[in-house]
Amino acid sequence: MPRNIQPPHIDGALVIDKPAGKTSHDVVEAVRRLVGFRQIGHLGTLDPLATGVLVLLLGRATRLAQFYTGRRKRYNCTVRFGYSTDTYDSDGVAQGPDLAPALDRTAIESLAARFLGRIQQVPPAFSAKKIHGRSAHELARKKKPVALKSVEVDVYEFRLTEIEGSCAKFAVECGAGTYIRALAHDLGKLEGSGAHLSEISRTAVGEFTLDQAVKLEELAEAACSGRLAERVIHLEALLPELPRVTILPILERRVRHGAKFNIPIAQIQPGHATAAQNAPEQLDSGDWKPTRLRVFNSQEHLIAIAQAVVPRTYQPIVVLEAAP
Numbered sequence: 001m002p003r004n005i006q007p008p009h010i011d012g013a014l015v016i017d018k019p020a021g022k023t024s025h026d027v028v029e030a031v032r033r034l035v036g037f038r039q040i041g042h043l044g045t046l047d048p049l050a051t052g053v054l055v056l057l058l059g060r061a062t063r064l065a066q067f068y069t070g071r072r073k074r075y076n077c078t079v080r081f082g083y084s085t086d087t088y089d090s091d092g093v094a095q096g097p098d099l100a101p102a103l104d105r106t107a108i109e110s111l112a113a114r115f116l117g118r119i120q121q122v123p124p125a126f127s128a129k130k131i132h133g134r135s136a137h138e139l140a141r142k143k144k145p146v147a148l149k150s151v152e153v154d155v156y157e158f159r160l161t162e163i164e165g166s167c168a169k170f171a172v173e174c175g176a177g178t179y180i181r182a183l184a185h186d187l188g189k190l191e192g193s194g195a196h197l198s199e200i201s202r203t204a205v206g207e208f209t210l211d212q213a214v215k216l217e218e219l220a221e222a223a224c225s226g227r228l229a230e231r232v233i234h235l236e237a238l239l240p241e242l243p244r245v246t247i248l249p250i251l252e253r254r255v256r257h258g259a260k261f262n263i264p265i266a267q268i269q270p271g272h273a274t275a276a277q278n279a280p281e282q283l284d285s286g287d288w289k290p291t292r293l294r295v296f297n298s299q300e301h302l303i304a305i306a307q308a309v310v311p312r313t314y315q316p317i318v319v320l321e322a323a324p
Contacts, residue, residue, distance in 0.1 A: 009324050010035055011059035012232040017213035018046050018054040018202075027054055030216055034223045043068050043205055044176070049089050052202035053210055060320050061235050067242075067305065070287060071206030072156065072280040075172040077197060079184040082166045084194035088124045088181035092196065099193040100166050108168055111190045112158045120150040121182050153178040154285055167198065175285040206283045207240075208233075209276045235320075236302045241273035241283060244294040252297045255304050260315050268293065292317075 024045035041062040043055040085092030154175030188195025291308035306314035
């Protein structure tokens, strides 16, 4: 009987252009079938309505997800004024008649400006937020009361780009945890006629942009031709903004066992965050972060992420097992 040949294990990031109508889980499952293994995570889901950048981490790169939690995100979206919906988007049930207001550009710009900065936002009832261990959307679908507390979110840009009838298009840049649906809903309340999100495309998650994204059909074609790995951003290219150091084998053994190690400052190379076109100028929200370091071995393989304990002394906080 012929043996089943296992596809090579792939470590790195894959930027998918998610189509409308599919859940993020649908996309993850599709990619799992294409790559032949299940060790795949993501850097933030998208609603079924949304299209655009869905970043997947493959193989050992899933261990790095924790270092991306503060990445800023960019969106292009359309807000339809005239009525709100229970889900805050066009997939929901209208909460009243369509008032079809005539929009004034200056007035809408003035209202949108009130959402800039660090604001309090109540997440939508139809969301994955947990209430006593259950997802809010499960309770909302069963018509049970959903009481979600407001949370602090950061909105760096909420810029009106076009008005057409009762629809307004915006470019948005925001921090992690911001619901664009809630921005649309709250903007509609301020305007007076209600509003909901009718279209949305995520154009960037930190340094990962729509220009880098591949459609599922293109990925399937690449898999059939044995070129799927060419679509993956390799493990060693991730987190480029962190400084890096290359260590000798004798020190590698300490690092792989999770032991503290000392590095002369002169051996540390600075990181560099090359801002791709359409990516946020600043990758993260700006909150304080500890000093971290990418550690490479003499073969130029990423083996760990370490954190400064005292000057020149680092403690590995993630140690990557050797590639299979």
